[in-house]
Amino acid sequence: MTPEEYLEWEAKQEFRHEYVDGEILAMTGGSIPHNNIIALNFYRSLYPHLCQKGCQVNVSDVKVRENKNRRYFYLDLVITCNADDLKSHNVIEHPKVIIEIIRLRGSCQGIGNSGATPRQRQLACGTCTPVRE
Numbered sequence: 001m002t003p004e005e006y007l008e009w010e011a012k013q014e015f016r017h018e019y020v021d022g023e024i025l026a027m028t029g030g031s032i033p034h035n036n037i038i039a040l041n042f043y044r045s046l047y048p049h050l051c052q053k054g055c056q057v058n059v060s061d062v063k064v065r066e067n068k069n070r071r072y073f074y075l076d077l078v079i080t081c082n083a084d085d086l087k088s089h090n091v092i093e094h095p096k097v098i099i100e101i102i103r104l105r106g107s108c109q110g111i112g113n114s115g116a117t118p119r120q121r122q123l124a125c126g127t128c129t130p131v132r133e
Contacts, residue, residue: 003070007090010072016061019072027074030060037101038076046079055081055096064092075100 001009006019016027038059046057058078065072072091075098080086082094 003072006072011090016063016074018074021069021071034076034101038099042077042099046077050079050081053081054086055079056086058092062092063090064095064098067093 001019001022001024003019006017006024010017010019010024018025018027043057043059050057056079058080060074060076062074062078063072064075064078077097077099078092078095079097080092080095082096085092085094
């Protein structure tokens with residue numbers, strides 16, 4: 001599936017999906033403690049400061065495009081100050097900061113059996129290409 005086909009398909013779906021190298025990954029629901037860490041701690045702390053600077057803070061329901069490989073993710077928290085992103089209704093393409101909270105046990109060598117998604121393994125082990133503006 002191409003990125004364009006994914007975007008068209010995913011817009012019609014009831015549940016969210018990520019797109020990584022042509023593969024569609026269904027998103028699972030988060031736990032209440034996970035949501036509280038995002039919503040209560042990070043979002044509430046960052047929002048007042050970033051709004052004063054003309055930036056926007058979004059939590060997990062916003063799709064982010066990783067420009068180099070045309071991958072699409074739903075991250076826990078995304079900050080953007082880009083004018084195009086601030087007008088967008090569908091995708092953030094120029095994030096300043098991304099935060100993804102993952103809980104992994106053991107080292108990167110043991111991540112294969114941890115239940116982590118491919119994206120979480122990439123982020124945890126430092127093999128993911130950072131998104132840069």
